[in-house]
Amino acid sequence: MAKYKFFKNQIGENCSVFYEENGHxxxxxxxGLDYTSNAEYIKYKEWLDAGNVTDPAD
Amino acid sequence: xxxxxxxxxxxxSATTDAITTHSDGTVSAKIIxxxxxxxxxxxxLRNGAMTIHQRVDNTTGINDTQNYFVxxxxxxxxxxxxxxxxxxxxxxPDGFSNSIKVTVTSAGTSSGxxxxxxKIEGQDLQRFAKGSSGAxxxxxxxxxxxxxxxxxxxDLYDSDNARSCQQIYTVNQSQTWERKTVIIPADTTGTFxxxxxxxxxxxxxxxxxxxxxTLHTTWQAHTTNADRGVGQVNALASNGxxxxxxxxxxxxxxxxxxxxxxxxxxxxxxxxxxxxxxxRRGPSSDGNICIGxxxxxxxxxxIYIDLGFPTQMRVAPSLEVPSGSTKFQAxxxxxxxxxxxxxxxxxxxxxxxxxGTLSSSRTAGQVGNTMFxxxxxxxxxxxxxxxxx
Numbered sequence: 001m002a003k004y005k006f007f008k009n010q011i012g013e014n015c016s017v018f019y020e021e022n023g024h025x026x027x028x029x030x031x032g033l034d035y036t037s038n039a040e041y042i043k044y045k046e047w048l049d050a051g052n053v054t055d056p057a058d
Numbered sequence: 059x060x061x062x063x064x065x066x067x068x069x070x071s072a073t074t075d076a077i078t079t080h081s082d083g084t085v086s087a088k089i090i091x092x093x094x095x096x097x098x099x100x101x102x103l104r105n106g107a108m109t110i111h112q113r114v115d116n117t118t119g120i121n122d123t124q125n126y127f128v129x130x131x132x133x134x135x136x137x138x139x140x141x142x143x144x145x146x147x148x149x150x151p152d153g154f155s156n157s158i159k160v161t162v163t164s165a166g167t168s169s170g171x172x173x174x175x176x177k178i179e180g181q182d183l184q185r186f187a188k189g190s191s192g193a194x195x196x197x198x199x200x201x202x203x204x205x206x207x208x209x210x211x212x213d214l215y216d217s218d219n220a221r222s223c224q225q226i227y228t229v230n231q232s233q234t235w236e237r238k239t240v241i242i243p244a245d246t247t248g249t250f251x252x253x254x255x256x257x258x259x260x261x262x263x264x265x266x267x268x269x270x271x272t273l274h275t276t277w278q279a280h281t282t283n284a285d286r287g288v289g290q291v292n293a294l295a296s297n298g299x300x301x302x303x304x305x306x307x308x309x310x311x312x313x314x315x316x317x318x319x320x321x322x323x324x325x326x327x328x329x330x331x332x333x334x335x336x337x338r339r340g341p342s343s344d345g346n347i348c349i350g351x352x353x354x355x356x357x358x359x360x361i362y363i364d365l366g367f368p369t370q371m372r373v374a375p376s377l378e379v380p381s382g383s384t385k386f387q388a389x390x391x392x393x394x395x396x397x398x399x400x401x402x403x404x405x406x407x408x409x410x411x412x413x414g415t416l417s418s419s420r421t422a423g424q425v426g427n428t429m430f431x432x433x434x435x436x437x438x439x440x441x442x443x444x445x446x447x
Contacts, residue, residue: 007401009413010356016402020381023436026444028376029405035374037255039446058399 004044005055014057017044093313094194095185101318102182103260104131104328106200106306108146108156112335115438116145118163128158130329131176136160138170139265139294150304151201151235153317157304160264162294169267171287172294173213174303177447179372180218180250180257185310188216189249196242198260199314200306203235205299208291211273212240213261215280219248223277226289237305239314245277254372256447260308264301266290330369334443339435346387346429349441351412353388353428358419361388361397363412363428370407371445377402377412380439386414390426393418410443 006014007027018027028040035041048054066075077087092100110130117126123137126144134144141164150157158174186194198212206229213224225240250257266287273288280286293301305317320328337347351363367375379385383398397414404411430441 007403007413009403009411010360010362015404018401023381023439025379025381025400026376027401029374029402032404033374033406035405037253037373038376040376040444 002053002055003047004052006057008057017054092315093197093309094311095309095315098318100309100315101307102178102185103176103306103308104332105129105325106304106317107154107319107325108132108150108158108304109322110325110329111146111156112329112333112338112442113440114338116143118143120144121164121166128160128174129156130333132158133175133177134158134160134173135175136170136172138166138267139172140164140166142172142294147302149203149302151203151237153319154201154304157201157203157302159300159302160294161300162297165294165296165299167267168292170265171263171267171283172265173261173263175259175261176306177256178258178260178308179447180253180255183250183257184252186244186250188245189219189247191246193244193246194310195244195312197309197311197314198240198242198307199237199317200262201235201237201304202229202262203233203302204229204264204293205233205301206291206293206295207232208293209289210293211261211263211266211287211290212242213263213286214242215259215261215286216245216248216250216257216277217259218251218257220280221245221248221277222274222280222286224273224286224288225275226273229291229293241312241314243276247277261286262303262306263287263290264293265295267292327369330367331372332444332446334367334369334371334375336365336441336443337430337432338440338442339432339437341437343433343435345432347432349386349412349428349430351428352425353390354425355390355416355420355422356413357422359416361390361414361416361428362403363414364409365412366409367407367443371443372407372447373445374405374407375402375410375443375445377405377410378440378442378444380435380441382434383417384434385431385439387429387431388416388426389429390420390424393420395420396431407445 271285
């Protein structure tokens with residue numbers, strides 16, 4: 001199981017990614033406007049660039 | 059002691075008076091700046107008086123290199139400095155109500171580091187004209203209270219250009235609030251990016267166990283962290299040692315003006331650009347609490363909630379919610395059911411959607427009110443939008 005998992009919106013697109021940590025669930029956008037400077041997205045991008053693969057959405 | 063008695067003051071070349079004195083002891087003046095900076099909104103830092111602490115929790119048992127928020131906008135960062143508690147306090151100098159504090163609970167080794175710091179967006183730093191021939195100095199002022207006295211280092215790091223500059227100041231009296239002023243020279247090299255990303259980090263060091271090289275008392279290219287804390291006393295050497303700061307201000311020029319207090323309304327809005335807390339559960343349940351957006355059933359099993367933010371966030375934010383089921387409730391067409399598997403959708407700087415799965419089917423297109431079912435939450439659970447630097 002990877003750290004990150006895709007999350008689909010109501011029309012079935014992978015629009016965000018989530019992970020769970022210490023009883024909290026964090027999700028952040030990977031499409032749309034103004035998301036590339038989100039600190040969580042930057043960490044996620046580094047994780048992807050290291051060769052990791054996101055789990056598919058439920 | 060002498061008194062200068064005049065009715066007006068005028069520049070040699072001016073045609074009107076700059077200052078006019080009045081017989082009742084008052085004065086009218088044509089002031090165009092304060093210490094080289096504007097008459098208001100001089101402080102580039104947010105939450106300098108530490109009044110906003112949306113996350114509420116203090117953090118005990120810190121013994122790692124993570125960043126912890128001790129107040130909105132204020133990180134505490136610790137590496138090898140033993141075990142500490144980072145807290146938000148009401149103890150403060152006259153005219154203030156809050157401070158942030160680090161206290162040693164188990165002293166560490168002589169290596170490592172510890173510091174409070176804040177990151178600042180590049181677009182809020184353009185007034186310093188850094189990287190130009192007209193570059194301005196950085197005036198930093200703050201109150202500090204420390205059990206250990208001695209020399210401390212204030213460190214500015216330009217992350218756009220990998221340049222840094224530090225100055226020493228001295229804490230003279232143990233366990234006493236003292237106001238300090240530090241002037242950092244101007245830098246004609248390296249422009250701050252005019253964007254929403256962090257361009258400057260300002261560090262209040264409290265411990266630096268890796269001191270080699272020479273402190274950069276003028277701006278220089280950054281090559282190693284080891285020379286950024288040279289001369290810093292170990293203010294976290296023994297159990298019970300502590301350091302507190304508040305009243306922090308960073309402004310343009312060579313003069314530190316008095317702290318520019320803001321209303322709670324102004325300060326919370328500034329902080330909500332980076333962190334917008336919708337709800338945090340305290341020690342006991344608050345019952346069912348409004349989320350703030352109407353829920354609509356996109357399908358029979360899914361619910362979608364649109365939420366607008368009170369201020370524009372720095373970037374499209376992340377969403378934090380408690381994990382698990384039964385945390386949220388939707389009352390649709392005279393029936394209430396829980397929903398879970400929450401995620402953020404269609405997020406942008408001004409609003410976001412929350413999307414979840416209903417525990418029992420409704421009819422697509424039905425709408426209803428949505429709530430946090432806080433009886434199912436634990437103390438400290440939060441629903442928050444996060445756009446931190």
